[in-house]
Amino acid sequence: MSWNWNSHGLPFLPGNSFRDVTKSAFHRPQTLDYRNGYSQLRRPTVGIGQDPLLSDQLMQRDFSFDTSEFDYDSFEEPLHEEYIPSHVALDKKVLRFYAYFMESILYSPQEEYRVRPVVIYYYLEDDSMCIIEPLVENSGIPQGKRIKRQRLPKNERGDHYLWKDLNLGMDLKVYGMKYRIALCDAFTMEFMESEGIVLNAPEKMPVDPYAKRRNIPHPSFTTPSELDRMYQFLSMDRKVLRFFAMWDDADTLYGEIRPVSIQYFLVDDTVEIREVHEPNSGRDPFPVLMRRQKLPKKIKPKSDTFPSCVLEVSTEEVDEYYSPKDFLVGQTIKLLGRPFLLYECDGSTKQYYQKNHPELEMKPIDVPRTNQRPQERKTEIPPYNGFGSLEDSLQNCLSLIPEPPKKDVIKMLENDHKVLRYCATLDSQNPEDVRRRFIMSYFLSNDMISIFEKPTRNSGIIGGRFLEKTRVPKPGSSVDHPEFYSPADFAIGATVEVFNHRFVLTDADHYVLTYLESISTQIPRPTLESLQQKCRKGPANNKPADRNGADVSQPSS
Structure with a gap:
């Protein structure tokens, strides 16, 4: 005797349901699919665990046609249109209707009702609607959004209004209020006609009797008062x-x-x-x-x-x-x-x-202000004390809490790792300084200068770093507006004064000439000619070197 596990005739009550012990698959079928990159809902063909659905389905035997009488032509490429979902095709497409409703006025001998116009928006993408009443200045009536965007119920069975249910000259009943649709815009009319809906003749918006009565002056036999506070307001x-x-x-x-x-x-x-x-x-x-x-x-x-x-x-x-x-x-x-x-x-x-008041003359006059504040005394900046850079020392005089000076970030990024190297000797009256050799490096990213002394054997002077990276001002420049050295000042044979030390430039590497020729419009001609004469004569006796004594005549930039 076989037991029917799918006994659907029994009521779903405790004791009448039985579990199939032979069933092991309980996964639900996939209902979300993508077509041409858009999400699309798909109706499942089977139930949970591959069980057949209980809905009425057409079987294959119901479609038994004799295909011998038909002749189908073969197409090389299938003819089909690109699939676009409705929420994409109807996105930001809104139908706009102009309507009004009658508001009853109780206990007023001057008016019985008032006509209040509204605008009905129908969003085609999700069949939602909203009703907005235009704002009227100084109306004294709360206006604006009457019904927020939602699907409006059509009847008690749970149906909602669709665009097919809207037309001109009809009453739209929503939440106990009746709106009379009178007009629509051009896009709405074109959309309705394209869908085969014949619109009724448009109606005129009725005139509010209270507003009409206020515009018509009442007959009066007394002289109106000039102090009309309402008109003034x-x-x-x-x-x-x-x-x-x-x-x-x-x-x-x-x-x-x-x-x-x-x-x-x-x-x-x-x-x-x-x-x-x-x-x-x-x-x-x-x-x-x-x-x-x-x-x-x-x-x-x-x-x-x-x-x-x-x-x-x-x-x-x-x-x-x-x-x-x-x-x-x-x-x-x-x-x-x-x-x-x-x-x-x-x-x-x-x-x-x-x-x-055209009879009154309005002639402006010049009034000298006797209480003008005295001209502020210019802030005196103390002389540079030699600690840190000029910009850092100047910030101590401008604010109580000094801020770091601003940097040219674009210049730093464009000229990063670009260095101009020169050979220099010390211009001094001391005979011991004649044999000293220096490498002066100019950093294009921040206009700083560093000086490195080459160690000389049996000189008695320890070589190494002579000056760390810093901006060097020209002699005679003020602290308020300092003028710093630039590549245009470094010519072969020129004297550079660095913090009371005088250096004479004797040679430069080939990269200096290449870089200055690329910006020849910004470099004085004597400076450029001195570098060309020195670098094109051949290798000099004193080649620029790094701290380890290696040749740096061809720097990597």
Whole structure:
């Protein structure tokens, strides 16, 4: 008796499931595949452990056709198109619809509803949608993104909206809100027509009755007031008049003339005064001299006798406030008992007065500043003490914590391992120095010079390093602007002074001539001719040598 392990008719309950002890493979089939470099999902043909799937599959016997009646031609090359997945072909392709919805207004005798336009974006790559309401300045309504990008549900069964479901002149119901689609852009119309969808006739966006009523002036039999705060807020928002003035405070103890800037805010007729602080002026970093407030120009006579130090001025006690007509360039204005001379204004302020107050003349004046800081004394740099290089010693005078001098990195990389070697003798009155021979090396990467003394037998002087790598300034150069030796100064027979020691150049290796000829436009002609005459005569008696005494007439660079 054989037991049927695949008894699928039994309910999947404890006690009704049996495990096949003969089955050893439990791996799942691969469903991810790549075609032409793109990832593609593949439907599995078998189940776990190579078991057949339970879905309805067509068997091979259902496709039994008699192929004798057909004649197939042979093609040398298969005709097929390159496969492109949908998420690549539809990437960054978005359908845009213009719609609106009606918002009911309760408990308002002036309006019953309001029309709010929105823009619906449909992303073809993943069938997601988002709804955005354009921002209207000073609308007082929270606008912007109404529904973030997601797949919008179509019905209660779990279906989602597709591009086939969208059309003009239809209602789109999303999360209890009904959006009426009226228009679409040119790309959306072309895409829909290419897919065989006939779009309905576009509709006009309805006009918001509240906005239309506000644009139509209401009949009025009274003279409208010039002080319309709402109109002033909507028309003068973020518009500021800026004046440059001098505050004369020289009469007080330790007083002086200070530069300030005066800002007049047209949105609410307030004034703010700020000091203009110069660098290293020694003043506290609090530039606000007077906070933003309305400045009274005339106070009623009944309140004028009250002590101003404790008087809280209100609108009932003020006859007139300062206005833009009171700020004239070239005149002195008194604000809170302090005189300010207006000598200049910015460009937007001039345009405002030319448009609104053409009768007022704005003439800037030149104001000599009596509180100008004395000219800073030039920093005196002490003489070079001989320790370290000139650049390192100069950094100690420029900052408390010295920083390393900047290096020319490009020059170091281009001229790395490039050295110019010269033979030199010491120009000295001492007869013992006549036989001394030196090798002077000039490093092109950092313009440093090193001097090596060749050991001479029975001279009594130990040879070796005479000068380590350092930059050598020319005699007579200042510490502020030092002038260093360069290859243009090294001619055969020239005298080079190195820290109070005089060296006479007698010979050079062949690489020096080759390098200087490559940059002949930067080298003086006498220097180049002296090297050409010396190197082309033949090998000299005193050839340049390294520390071990080897010939370095052909250096490796």
